[in-house]
Amino acid sequence: MLRSGKEALNWSITLLLCGLVLGLIPFLGWLLAGLLYCIHVICCIFGAINARKGWLYRFPFALRLIA
Template identity: 50%
Template sequence: MSDSLKVDETGISQDSKNLALLNWIGTIFFGFIPGLVLYFIKKEDAYVFDQAKESLNWSITAGLIYLAAVILTFVLIGALLFPILGICHLVFCIMGAVAVNDGKLFRVPFALRLIK
């Protein structure tokens, strides 16, 4: 059996962990695109599919908060939201990358679950 097809004690293959890791790292830089691509092409891999849905849910949530921040910028409150959301986005994506590297399911604490 090749190394990429070996399943560890969590029952998740290394390939699945690697794709989920790339998904979360890609979400840092490219937003919803990596999650959307994996959501459509990796439906047969339950772990990658689950993490793609989670990153999509987080990206949608972050996008809605950015939209609210743009609107609130006209009353000067939104300018405070941009750096806070940027830091939250970075932290949650790093937390997701660390969790999936260990083979754990990761849930962003404040994400709207729009994609089920």
């Protein structure tokens, strides 16, 4: 369970950084940030389902900042 928490935290930090960068770019960046949010919700649902089963879910493009 601890590894799932670290993976989720790494994912959230990655999306926070991407969202901040995309938020600075008018129009196209805002659209991409909205798409990124939708991807975030879907991946979090998959992660929650796998954590419930006791499996580790590796998020697709998370920076591994916390080991």
